[in-house]
Amino acid sequence: MYKTKAYSASSATSPLASATIPRRDPTERDVQIEILYCGICHSDLHSVRNEWSEFMATNYPIVPGHEIVGRVTKVGSAVSKYKPGDLAAVGCLVDSDRTCPQCKAGMENFCPNMTLTFNSPDKHKTAPVTYGGYSASIVVDEHFVLRVPSNLNLAGTAPLLCAGITTYSPMRHWNVTEGKKVGVVGLGGLGHMGVKFARAFGAHVVVFTTSPGKTQDAMRLGAHEVVMSRNADEMKKHAGSFDFILDTVSAGHDIDPLINLLRIDGNLTLVGAPPKPLAVSAFGLIVGRRSLSGSNIGGIAETQEMLDFCGRHNITADVEVIPIQKVNEAYERLLKSDVKYRFCIDMASLKSE
Numbered sequence: 001m002y003k004t005k006a007y008s009a010s011s012a013t014s015p016l017a018s019a020t021i022p023r024r025d026p027t028e029r030d031v032q033i034e035i036l037y038c039g040i041c042h043s044d045l046h047s048v049r050n051e052w053s054e055f056m057a058t059n060y061p062i063v064p065g066h067e068i069v070g071r072v073t074k075v076g077s078a079v080s081k082y083k084p085g086d087l088a089a090v091g092c093l094v095d096s097d098r099t100c101p102q103c104k105a106g107m108e109n110f111c112p113n114m115t116l117t118f119n120s121p122d123k124h125k126t127a128p129v130t131y132g133g134y135s136a137s138i139v140v141d142e143h144f145v146l147r148v149p150s151n152l153n154l155a156g157t158a159p160l161l162c163a164g165i166t167t168y169s170p171m172r173h174w175n176v177t178e179g180k181k182v183g184v185v186g187l188g189g190l191g192h193m194g195v196k197f198a199r200a201f202g203a204h205v206v207v208f209t210t211s212p213g214k215t216q217d218a219m220r221l222g223a224h225e226v227v228m229s230r231n232a233d234e235m236k237k238h239a240g241s242f243d244f245i246l247d248t249v250s251a252g253h254d255i256d257p258l259i260n261l262l263r264i265d266g267n268l269t270l271v272g273a274p275p276k277p278l279a280v281s282a283f284g285l286i287v288g289r290r291s292l293s294g295s296n297i298g299g300i301a302e303t304q305e306m307l308d309f310c311g312r313h314n315i316t317a318d319v320e321v322i323p324i325q326k327v328n329e330a331y332e333r334l335l336k337s338d339v340k341y342r343f344c345i346d347m348a349s350l351k352s353e
């Protein structure tokens, strides 16, 4: 076991602050990574503040962070895919049971025994729970480590590990392709990646936002049209026309007006995870055999596929790189939908702690 620097919160009402955490010495299948960048996902904030207590209570102290890019510093004797000096990435998962039907099908993200990168029981007993990427170093089983395309900017790559795969996966599943009309609701970290992928897949892309100030950025990011979701007249113009809508909103909101925009057999997928239940009118779904579904990150193979796709198409997140000392301020800005479009922590800033 060794010690590494991190930022952690000790309760739902405490700010994140400098801490020292234990990491296991790499076992034969492990990769040890020096973390260079870690994106800030709204899920970090939900977890730090225990907003998902009914579904996934937070264990304190918590070290959040699951959008990790870094450099390999050490590998175990059985590791074959990585060597010291390589770039490597880690997303939301660091382990799973590997025996269930989902794991066998490459969908570790639906394994009932998966280990999340933070706040999951630590099978190695290094600490009571796993600690995430707001730290200087992490040790992860080779199977859950991803290769980073060499042409991509590293800070912009980190958010692909959650915001990227969470939007890529449902768009692939629901067959977002050329000629489809696709909506992306909420232009934050997930939303702006959703826009980039929908555009890259050839769809006609419409952004639904509550922030009038984001219109130009939405178009620059790849949207063909931008709709103010709180303007009923603007919404009505698109009634019954969408093949697919991806809802990335982090807070409570009305989804019936969005469901009404779907065409017959259209689908609305929720990836945003507001802490409280959303109300749904049966009529919106019945009329037009529309469907409402959800999606949770993606499996390891699909995450690698997404990274390779990003390498080929030169896709990264638009990041605001911050030192870790600004993380609490960044959380407050997230709550005001004031992020362009993902905060990413430059982990070199942790060295001065």
Ligand code: NAP
Binding pocket: 040, 041, 042, 043, 044, 046, 162, 163, 166, 185, 186, 187, 188, 189, 190, 191, 208, 209, 210, 211, 214, 248, 249, 250, 251, 252, 253, 270, 271, 272, 273, 274, 295, 296, 297, 334, 335, 337, 338, 339, 341
């Ligand atoms: P984010 O950067 O804060 O973006 C959320 C966006 O939602 C905001 O920028 C805002 O966009 C919109 N919004 C916020 N409050 C709203 C409200 N009251 N009504 C309508 N729109 C509102 O968050 P994120 O990191 O993209 O994460 C989004 C959600 O996805 C979070 O709940 C997160 O936990 C969840 N998540 C789920 C998965 C998964 O696997 N399913 C993975 C990662 C994250 P506008 O300004 O454009 O309106």
Ligand code: ZN
Binding pocket: 041, 042, 043, 044, 066, 162, 163
């Ligand atoms: Zn996330």
